[in-house]
Amino acid sequence: MNYNNAVFEKAYGTFEQLEQSDMPEICFSGRSNVGKSSLINKVLNRKSLARVSATPGKTVTINFYKVDSIRLVDLPGYGYAKVPFAEKSRWSDLMEGYFNSNRDIRMVFQLIDMRHPATEFDLSMLDFLSQMNMPFSVILTKCDKLNKTEFKNRLEEIKQELCEFGSDFPIIPFSSLKGIGVDDVKKVIEDSLK
DSSP states (O other), X not given: OOGGGOEEEEEESSGGGXXXXXXOEEEEEEBTTSSHHHHHHHHXXXXXXXXXXXXXXXOOSEEEEEETTEEEEEOOOBOOTTSOHHHHHHHHHHHHHHHTSOOOEEEEEEEEETTSOOOXXXXXXXXXXXXXXXXXXXXXEOGGGSOHHHHHHHHHHHHHHTXXXXXXXXXXXXXXTTOTTHHHHHHHHHHHTO
């Protein structure tokens, strides 16, 4: 697969706008400001295909990027406290509609900031994915911000935090700044398409 062929396709703000799925989809999920857009840009080797914002809660749509014969899907960030209730409700409807619409979802990458324990929202999302029997991997973003000891400790702690979901899913430390984990993410994408 040639990641350089990536193009932004469409953004949808409500479930009703979503078009039928006609290609395998790889999703990226995580709380606001966890680094989804930066990760997508790094994997696609682009500076600003996915819009990056310093303000949490900016991705309020489901964004689709076409790469050869698959789509990468940037899901709206969750857990930003300043978002009004009506917006949270729209987000919830959009996400449930997306996951329940018989799409060819091959992998969901759940992003968690490696520096901090998994949030209640992160655990709820993983629980939801488990209940839906969706294949998922965990990406630990911003791993470059930790020293060697912190990195090693957090890796062990996160395995404990997520043990209720089993141990047969990949956990990938990632840095969009240093490129750590990019090849691992691509390998999971390619394996999920076989």
